Amino acid sequence: MLVSAKEMLEKAVAGKYAVGQFNINNLEWTKAILQTAEELRSPVILGVSEGAGKYMCGFSTVAAMVSSMIRELKITVPVALHLDHGTYEGCFKCIDAGFSSIMFDGSHYPIEENVEKTSELVRICREKGMSLEAEVGAIGGEEDGVIGMGECADPDECKKIADLGVTMLAAGIGNIHGKYPANWKGLSFETLAAVQEKTGKMPLVLHGGTGIPADMIRRAISLGVAKINVNTECQLTFAAAVRKYIEAGKDLEGKGFDPRKLLAPGVEAIKATVKEKMELFGSVGKAD
Numbered sequence: 001m002l003v004s005a006k007e008m009l010e011k012a013v014a015g016k017y018a019v020g021q022f023n024i025n026n027l028e029w030t031k032a033i034l035q036t037a038e039e040l041r042s043p044v045i046l047g048v049s050e051g052a053g054k055y056m057c058g059f060s061t062v063a064a065m066v067s068s069m070i071r072e073l074k075i076t077v078p079v080a081l082h083l084d085h086g087t088y089e090g091c092f093k094c095i096d097a098g099f100s101s102i103m104f105d106g107s108h109y110p111i112e113e114n115v116e117k118t119s120e121l122v123r124i125c126r127e128k129g130m131s132l133e134a135e136v137g138a139i140g141g142e143e144d145g146v147i148g149m150g151e152c153a154d155p156d157e158c159k160k161i162a163d164l165g166v167t168m169l170a171a172g173i174g175n176i177h178g179k180y181p182a183n184w185k186g187l188s189f190e191t192l193a194a195v196q197e198k199t200g201k202m203p204l205v206l207h208g209g210t211g212i213p214a215d216m217i218r219r220a221i222s223l224g225v226a227k228i229n230v231n232t233e234c235q236l237t238f239a240a241a242v243r244k245y246i247e248a249g250k251d252l253e254g255k256g257f258d259p260r261k262l263l264a265p266g267v268e269a270i271k272a273t274v275k276e277k278m279e280l281f282g283s284v285g286k287a288d
């Protein structure tokens, strides 16, 4: 059964560790992440972007696949199915489709509009027992080949949004999606500490988990980060493993072209990446 992310994140704040959000793209991705979480007894959040939702034939297809997989694979650790960087409309689609958690990314709206839309979603999510993530301070990343630097959120605006009653808050602290450029200045712990001071026990979310050095991850967790999003790193390790298989000519040997064989090294690579992250985030064994 899918659960809201509320309880797992409150436990993470109290226990000073973070729960990983791993984005899914297809059946192989989902299975690899769920099996790893179960094996390591770790709570887990499956992230679905609007683009990935579309690719997988809509949010209701995704919700049905994940729920069935949890049942068929006998997954017993807490699993939240979460919309990643949702638009206002996308949030309603996921509420209807049976997701257990959503992110409303209102960071590009003026703060008043972000407050208004977030408040409405707080009310609905409460009614439905779902968790809600809000964002303040846009998180940069590569768009059309240009890498935008991450913004730093205004701690007072963070407090304003946190006080609306959201479950978790993503605050920009110089983090970006995708690979970090060579001249990246690192996370702004000054901003993070100021946000934590204003928002108290609110679970904070660190986006752009790919490529952040381990010591920065540990320091971020010590300052209230309880959810860390990872997407690109699984894509990179998956692609490298499948590339290796094909370059070695294995798809040309026997039935090596069978997609179940061809994608298997990629699946193993995702499992290894997820395991490494769960160990670093400290969520191993925290499901019970």
Ligand code: 13P
Pocket: 023, 047, 084, 085, 176, 177, 178, 179, 206, 207, 208, 209, 210, 229, 230, 231, 232, 233
């Ligand atoms: P990365 O792709 O950089 O790991 O970021 C993932 C993310 O933050 C999803 O919201």
